[in-house]
Amino acid sequence: MKKPAVILLSGGLDSTTCAAIADDAGYEMHGITINYGQRHDYELEASKLVAKQFKFKSHAIIELDLASFGGSSLVSDKIEIPKNRDLNTAKEIPSTYVPARNTVFLSVALAKAETLNAFDIFIGVNAIDYSGYPDCRPKFISKFEQLMNLATKDAVQNVGTYKIHTPLIKLTKSEIIEEGIELGVNYEITSSCYSPNKYGSPCGCCDACNLRLKGFHDAGLVDPLEYR
Amino acid sequence: MKKPAVILLSGGLDSTTCAAIADDAGYEMHGITINYGQRHDYELEASKLVAKQFKFKSHAIIELDLASFGGSSLVSDKIEIPKNRDLNTAKEIPSTYVPARNTVFLSVALAKAETLNAFDIFIGVNAIDYSGYPDCRPKFISKFEQLMNLATKDAVQNVGTYKIHTPLIKLTKSEIIEEGIELGVNYEITSSCYSPNKYGSPCGCCDACNLRLKGFHDAGLVDPLEYR
Numbered sequence: 263m264k265k266p267a268v269i270l271l272s273g274g275l276d277s278t279t280c281a282a283i284a285d286d287a288g289y290e291m292h293g294i295t296i297n298y299g300q301r302h303d304y305e306l307e308a309s310k311l312v313a314k315q316f317k318f319k320s321h322a323i324i325e326l327d328l329a330s331f332g333g334s335s336l337v338s339d340k341i342e343i344p345k346n347r348d349l350n351t352a353k354e355i356p357s358t359y360v361p362a363r364n365t366v367f368l369s370v371a372l373a374k375a376e377t378l379n380a381f382d383i384f385i386g387v388n389a390i391d392y393s394g395y396p397d398c399r400p401k402f403i404s405k406f407e408q409l410m411n412l413a414t415k416d417a418v419q420n421v422g423t424y425k426i427h428t429p430l431i432k433l434t435k436s437e438i439i440e441e442g443i444e445l446g447v448n449y450e451i452t453s454s455c456y457s458p459n460k461y462g463s464p465c466g467c468c469d470a471c472n473l474r475l476k477g478f479h480d481a482g483l484v485d486p487l488e489y490r
Numbered sequence: 491m492k493k494p495a496v497i498l499l500s501g502g503l504d505s506t507t508c509a510a511i512a513d514d515a516g517y518e519m520h521g522i523t524i525n526y527g528q529r530h531d532y533e534l535e536a537s538k539l540v541a542k543q544f545k546f547k548s549h550a551i552i553e554l555d556l557a558s559f560g561g562s563s564l565v566s567d568k569i570e571i572p573k574n575r576d577l578n579t580a581k582e583i584p585s586t587y588v589p590a591r592n593t594v595f596l597s598v599a600l601a602k603a604e605t606l607n608a609f610d611i612f613i614g615v616n617a618i619d620y621s622g623y624p625d626c627r628p629k630f631i632s633k634f635e636q637l638m639n640l641a642t643k644d645a646v647q648n649v650g651t652y653k654i655h656t657p658l659i660k661l662t663k664s665e666i667i668e669e670g671i672e673l674g675v676n677y678e679i680t681s682s683c684y685s686p687n688k689y690g691s692p693c694g695c696c697d698a699c700n701l702r703l704k705g706f707h708d709a710g711l712v713d714p715l716e717y718r
Contacts, residue, residue, distance in 0.1 A: 326554050326598075333605030355643045361604035362597055365641045369590055369597040370554075376589035377561030396646040405637045412633050413593045415583045418624040 264290035266319070266380035267427075268371045271295050273308030274454045275474055276430055279442035280386035283429045285316050286445050292378060293321035294371050298363070299329025299337045304462040308453035315448065324370060334360040336456060343456050345467045349476075355394050356469060358456055364397035368406050368426070376414050381422040383410075384429070391435035391477065393469045403428055435477025443483070450486040463490040492518035494547070494608035495655075496599045499523050501536030502682045503702055504658055507670035508614030511657045513544050514673050520606060521549035522599050526591070527557025527565045532690040536681035543676060552598055562588040564684060571684050573695040577704075583622050586684055586697060592625035596634050596654070604642050609650040611638075612657070619663035619705065621697045631656055663705025671711070678714040691718040 267289035271277045284291055295309040306323060313321035329337035335357040336343070344356050364387065371383045387398040396402060403426050410424035411417040417424060430438050442449065454474045455464030464471050466489035478485040495517035499505045512519055523537040534551060541549035556565060563569035563585040572584050592615065599611045615626040624630060631654050638652035639645040645652060658666050670677065682702045683692030692699050694717035706713040 322558065324555060327552060328601055330550065330552075331602050331605040355647070359643050360601075361643070362601035362641060365597040365637065366594075366601055369593040373556055373588075373590035373594055374559050377559040396643060397641045399640070402637070402640045405633070405640050409593065409630070409633045409637055412627070412630045413590060413625045415587050415589070415624055419583070 264288060265382065266290045266292060266378050267382035267384055268375045268378070268380055269293045269318070270367050270371050270383070270385045271309045271312060271321070273305040273312055273452060274470070275442070275449060275452050275477070276386035276388055276438060278312045278447055278452045279438050279445070280384050280430055281312060281316050282442055282445035282447045284384045284427070289382060291316060291318045292374065292380065293318045294374055295321065295323045296367055296370060297323055297325050298360070298366070299327050301336060301339065302453070302456055302458055304458045305453045307462070308451060311451040315451065322374070326366065326370070328360065328363070328366065331361065334358065336360050343468050347469055347472070349469065349472060352394070355396070358393060358469060359395050362397070364402070365406070372410050372414065372424070375424065376416055379416065379421070381424050382427060383424065384427045386430050387428050388430045388433065388435070388438065390432060391473050400428075400431055403431070434480070435473050436480035439477050439481045439483065459490060463488060465490065492516060493610065494518045494520060494606050495610035495612055496603045496606070496608055497521050497546070498595050498599050498611070498613045499537045499540060499549070501533040501540055501680060502698070503670070503677060503680050503705070504614035504616055504666060506540045506675055506680045507666050507673070508612050508658055509540060509544050510670055510673035510675045512612045512655070517610060519544060519546045520602065520608065521546045522602055523549070523551045524595055524598060525551055525553050526588070526594075527555050529564060529567065530681070530684055530686055532686045533681045535690070536679060539679040543679065550602070554594065554598070556588065556591070556594065559589065562586065564588050571696050575697055575700070577697065577700060580622070583624070584697060586621060587623050590625070592630070593634070600638050600642065600652070603652065604644055607644065607649070609652050610655060611652065612655045614658050615656050616658045616661065616663070616666065618660060619701050628656075628659055631659070662708070663701050664708035667705050667709045667711065687718060691716060693718065
């Protein structure tokens with residue numbers, strides 16, 4: 263029997279590759295996607311296609327309105343999404359940072375995991391080709407793992423030990439793409455752009471598009487998405 | 491100018507007393523109440539009355555469907571809520587435990603806090619007269635506080651240090667009630683019962699009612715609620 267795992271799935275390049283890795287490792291996959299009021303809610307559609315491709319056992323899209331709190335250009339059209347940042351020199355954490363997003367995501371994943379008696383949670387965070395978000399760093403992940411093992415009935419009663427799997431955390435974007443291609447990921451159904459147009463067509467100049475395009479370029483591949 | 495604080499408010503006896511303590515300490519209060527699909531959603535109404543009494547600067551009721559995950563008698567009418575447990579001898583964690591609830595609640599409170607530039611979060615957890623939930627224990631809270639200070643932009647940029655205030659954690663239920671009475675809490679508007687009837691009338695025999703009734707009794711007071 264396959265071991266159940268909870269996969270945090272945004273429908274982007276990283277979480278999709280992460281799902282492919284969990285699939286390859288033989289887990290029974292249960293996806294969690296959070297509709298937190300992101301501008302780029304086109305990714306919710308992408309997440310459904312990915313869950314279907316990888317034959318997820320279950321996939322829940324959870325509504326959680328973080329947009330009402332504001333504080334990020336990803337949830338408020340009053341703050342502009344930065345374009346054409348030079349990611350080699352940029353030092354500040356950009357306005358696309360969403361307060362406590364990965365803390366919220368992992369806590370919802372934990373709730374799901376405990377109800378499934380699953381102890382494995384996959385998240386596609388990356389600390390190499392990324393925007394400098396604090397909640398993508400290995401020390402954040404490691405602290406959350408410690409927390410899970412104090413927070414829950416199953417952990418306290420020694421039914422199991424929670425593990426957060428971050429298979430991408432130390433890979434470059436091109437290495438992620440190469441790994442995904444090998445595992446049969448169809449990147450055409452993924453969506454990374456922070457401000458796609460209403461058809462889902464990516465802008466090609468936000469951080470997410472830039473990292474993605476550079477990744478395909480460095481891997482000697484062509485991104486199958488059509489940029490506008 | 492008052493310092494802003496986020497108050498996790500269920501509308502029960504503990505979180506209301508916790509709010510009264512934050513108010514007395516001079517904070518500008520921003521309430522977060524989570525509608526997670528609890529059977530006893532009468533408490534949402536109680537939370538509104540409490541927020542009004544203590545003149546909260548803001549109060550958000552956030553929808554987050556943990557009930558769809560199941561796994562607790564508080565969110566599923568397929569699991570019975572335990573009645574008349576002897577809390578002096580009961581050792582197991584009861585079915586009213588909701589997987590990862592306080593992890594989820596604190597993560598949403600953190601998201602709100604960071605958008606407000608607030609570094610103080612109040613939660614009315616209690617580890618004395620309680621049902622043995624793992625996420626009410628001091629070591630869980632202390633780990634979450636460490637997590638907050640790794641997870642967020644404001645912490646990483648040294649804008650401030652997050653603190654979780656747990657003023658009730660080491661008080662007995664009667665001490666909590668005595669403190670609340672002194673601070674002007676009107677316990678008539680609070681709701682603790684896990685299975686109130688449709689009018690909000692408490693059952694008098696679930697853990698929450700038993701702890702509450704014992705608290706009033708030990709304090710030499712009469713609970714103003716009308717039990718059915």
